[in-house]
Amino acid sequence: MTHPPQSELGSAAQDFCAFFASSTHWDVPWYSAENPTPPPLEQITDCTRTHSIQWRGDARTLSGGVLFGDLSACWYTVEWSGGASDNTTKARRSAAFIPKPDSLSQDELIAAHQTYGETVAGFAEGYEGTGQWCARGECWDLANEALGAFKQWDYVPRPLPCIGRTHGHLIFEGKAWGKDAVTQQAGSWRGGDDRIRRGDIIQWKSATITEGRATTKLGDPDHTAIIVRDQQPLRTPVNSQAMRPADVGQLEVVEQSVHSPPSRTVYQLGGMEAGELWIYRPIGMEMYLKFTFSANWPDGLQPNASG
Numbered sequence: 001m002t003h004p005p006q007s008e009l010g011s012a013a014q015d016f017c018a019f020f021a022s023s024t025h026w027d028v029p030w031y032s033a034e035n036p037t038p039p040p041l042e043q044i045t046d047c048t049r050t051h052s053i054q055w056r057g058d059a060r061t062l063s064g065g066v067l068f069g070d071l072s073a074c075w076y077t078v079e080w081s082g083g084a085s086d087n088t089t090k091a092r093r094s095a096a097f098i099p100k101p102d103s104l105s106q107d108e109l110i111a112a113h114q115t116y117g118e119t120v121a122g123f124a125e126g127y128e129g130t131g132q133w134c135a136r137g138e139c140w141d142l143a144n145e146a147l148g149a150f151k152q153w154d155y156v157p158r159p160l161p162c163i164g165r166t167h168g169h170l171i172f173e174g175k176a177w178g179k180d181a182v183t184q185q186a187g188s189w190r191g192g193d194d195r196i197r198r199g200d201i202i203q204w205k206s207a208t209i210t211e212g213r214a215t216t217k218l219g220d221p222d223h224t225a226i227i228v229r230d231q232q233p234l235r236t237p238v239n240s241q242a243m244r245p246a247d248v249g250q251l252e253v254v255e256q257s258v259h260s261p262p263s264r265t266v267y268q269l270g271g272m273e274a275g276e277l278w279i280y281r282p283i284g285m286e287m288y289l290k291f292t293f294s295a296n297w298p299d300g301l302q303p304n305a306s307g
Helices: 012-020 106-125 139-152 285-289
Strands: 047-056 059-068 073-081 092-098 169-176 185-189 201-211 214-227 250-257 260-268 272-281
Touching (some): 012 059, 106 214, 106 250, 139 214, 201 260, 214 260
Antiparallel strands (some): 059 073, 201 214, 250 260
């Protein structure tokens, strides 16, 4: 699977954390720029980040946090003197990371569904048949706006936001590379739930599904949709065990594109013959990740890299 990208050290956050080790040479004082972006993040789109800067006399401190698409997270600080901002060897740096979370139990995943699923599915269905697009009309907007809608209810824990192609707790991932669903499909189940549920979010990449004489392309290269009907896989799923897209059966979704307003479609995954897919369960950020994301380090987190 191409998402999330393979890491060298175990997670995207741990890879990024190594940039702040004393042994890593910094060519430029990126931290003193108007919008200080650590160079390793310049080409990464599947992450969300934040930062703050403090001034005390001539001393300056940049604090930042990054949440990656594999749901690992890293926090960093850089301290320097305003008069020596160009001298990267005098900048003091430190960073710490939290690895990607483990899969959850069935009870925990059902609880997440009960908190978020119906609202997410109902949000998408509210646009169905109206001829009106959600937000900009991009497919991703439907999921992003659905999760963002929870901001209006302060009594509901904030869900994990869309982070590029990641939309919550991974439930299933699969791929196909030919017309034979038995020998040319692969995938795996994640977590303890036994089914895909209404309000789960599907992410496609460069996928092709053929049903009879009709062929559908999903993703150029990416496409996002919201699942609006529960689906019990054709065989019992087990966490971390292999399962092909064809084993999942069919998926009923509401989706949009810039060329087509939100509408309902059913896809038979046995006909998937190219591309990849991921299915996510919307879930509370703090419940799943055990922290609230900000530029400030979580309490008790110790540096993994410094210099």
